[in-house]
Amino acid sequence: MKVYHLYSGGKDSSLAAWILTRLGYEVRLVTVSFGLLDNWRYAREAAQTLGFEHEVLYLPRGVLEKAAEMAIKDGHPNNAIQFIHEKALEAIASMPEVERVSDGTRRDDRVPFLDLPKARSLEDRFGVAYIRPLLGLGYKTIRELTEGLFVVEIRESEELQKADYEVELRHMLREKGIDPLEIFPKRHYQSRVLGWREK
Amino acid sequence: MKVYHLYSGGKDSSLAAWILTRLGYEVRLVTVSFGLLDNWRYAREAAQTLGFEHEVLYLPRGVLEKAAEMAIKDGHPNNAIQFIHEKALEAIASMPEVERVSDGTRRDDRVPFLDLPKARSLEDRFGVAYIRPLLGLGYKTIRELTEGLFVVEIRESEELQKADYEVELRHMLREKGIDPLEIFPKRHYQSRVLGWREK
Numbered sequence: 001m002k003v004y005h006l007y008s009g010g011k012d013s014s015l016a017a018w019i020l021t022r023l024g025y026e027v028r029l030v031t032v033s034f035g036l037l038d039n040w041r042y043a044r045e046a047a048q049t050l051g052f053e054h055e056v057l058y059l060p061r062g063v064l065e066k067a068a069e070m071a072i073k074d075g076h077p078n079n080a081i082q083f084i085h086e087k088a089l090e091a092i093a094s095m096p097e098v099e100r101v102s103d104g105t106r107r108d109d110r111v112p113f114l115d116l117p118k119a120r121s122l123e124d125r126f127g128v129a130y131i132r133p134l135l136g137l138g139y140k141t142i143r144e145l146t147e148g149l150f151v152v153e154i155r156e157s158e159e160l161q162k163a164d165y166e167v168e169l170r171h172m173l174r175e176k177g178i179d180p181l182e183i184f185p186k187r188h189y190q191s192r193v194l195g196w197r198e199k
Numbered sequence: 200m201k202v203y204h205l206y207s208g209g210k211d212s213s214l215a216a217w218i219l220t221r222l223g224y225e226v227r228l229v230t231v232s233f234g235l236l237d238n239w240r241y242a243r244e245a246a247q248t249l250g251f252e253h254e255v256l257y258l259p260r261g262v263l264e265k266a267a268e269m270a271i272k273d274g275h276p277n278n279a280i281q282f283i284h285e286k287a288l289e290a291i292a293s294m295p296e297v298e299r300v301s302d303g304t305r306r307d308d309r310v311p312f313l314d315l316p317k318a319r320s321l322e323d324r325f326g327v328a329y330i331r332p333l334l335g336l337g338y339k340t341i342r343e344l345t346e347g348l349f350v351v352e353i354r355e356s357e358e359l360q361k362a363d364y365e366v367e368l369r370h371m372l373r374e375k376g377i378d379p380l381e382i383f384p385k386r387h388y389q390s391r392v393l394g395w396r397e398k
Contacts, residue, residue: 001343019222022222100340107315107318108315119306131335136330136331138329141299145222
C-alpha cells in the first residue's frame with residue numbers, strides 16, 4: 001500500500017508522513033518545485049534524516065507565474081497558495097503508478113485546503129484515494145504529537161530555509177519587483193524538521 | 200496520553216480506536232446508553248475481543264426522549280442522531296479526568312458530524328482536544344484499512360445487534376407506537392466488529 005505524500009520538510013507534513021507509516025503505508029515523499037530555486041533540498045535533507053524515500057516533482061513554471069499574478073491582484077497569498085496546492089496534488093495524482101495521494105493539511109488550516117467536493121473531485125478525476133492524516137486533529141493534538149516526535153526549527157517565513165512552495169512564490173514576486181512582505185502576512189511562522197527526537 | 204473514545208462496536212469506531220493506539224495514545228472506549236436496553240454489551244464484547252478498556256456512560260433518558268420527538272417531527276432521524284452524538288461527546292468531555300475525546304466520524308458522513316465551529320466549541324467549552332482519526336480518510340482508505348484489520352459482520356440496521364444509540368432510538372420510537380421503518384432509511388447497513396483478522 002504505497003502512498004505519495006506531498007512534503008515540504010515542515011512539521012505538519014512530517015507528522016502526516018509518520019502517521020501514514022503507523023497505519024501500515026509505504027510512504028514516498030514528493031516535494032514540488034518550479035525549478036526556480038533548489039530549496040527542495042531542505043525537504044530532501046529532512047526526508048533523509050527521517051528515513052523516507054523522497055522525490056522532486058517539477059511543475060510547469062506557468063503555474064507559479066499564474067499564482068504570482070493572483071497574489072499581486074489579491075494583495076494576499078491565499079488564493080495563490082491554494083492554486084499551487086491543487087496543481088501539486090493533481091500532478092501527483094496524475095502519475096500512472098499513483099493510487100494514493102496525501103498531504104499534511106490540518107483541520108484548522110484556511111489555505112491550502114480542499115473542501116469535501118474538491119477532495120472527492122480529486123479522487124474521482126484521477127482514480128486515487130486522497131488521505132489527510134491531520135484533518136481530524138486540532139492544534140493541541142498536533143503539538144503534542146510533533147513535540148514528542150521531532151526536533152523542529154521554527155522561524156519567520158522570510159528567514160527559514162525551507163522547501164515550501166511559498167519560498168519560490170516569494171522569489172518570483174521579488175523578480176517581478178514586488179516586495180513579498182507587502183503580500184504575505186508580517187509575522188508568519190514556518191517550521192522545519194531537523195530530525196527525530198528519539199527513535 | 201489517555202483518550203476517551205466514543206465507541207459503538209462498529210468498524211468505523213473500531214478503526215479509529217486502532218489508529219489512536221498507533222499514534223501512541225492509551226485508548227479507553229466509552230459506549231453511551233440510556234438504560235433502555237443493554238445493547239451496550241455488543242460494544243463491550245467487541246472491546247474485549249480487541250483488547251481495549253471499556254466503560255458505559257449513561258445519559259439522561261430525557262436526551263433520548265427529545266431525540267425521538269425530533270425524529271418524529273422531522274420524519275427522518277438525522278437531527279436526532281446529531282443531537283444524541285453531540286450530547287454524548289459533551290458528556291464524555293465534561294468528565295473531570297478527560298483531556299482528550301475522540302470518535303469515529305468520517306469525512307463522508309453527513310450525520311453525525313461536528314463542523315469546524317462546533318468542533319472548536321466542544322474543545323473550548325470543556326478544555327479538551329477533540330480527535331477524529333477518520334476525518335481525513337475517504338471510503339476507499341477506510342475500506343482497505345478495516346478489511347486488513349477486522350473480521351466484520353454487516354447487516355441491515357433492524358437486524359444487527361449493536362451498541363449504536365440508533366438501536367435505543369428505534370426502541371423508543373416503537374414504545375411511542377411509531378414504526379422506525381417509517382423514519383429510518385429502508386436499506387441502511389451497519390457493521391459490527393467480531394475480532395482482529397490477524398494479530
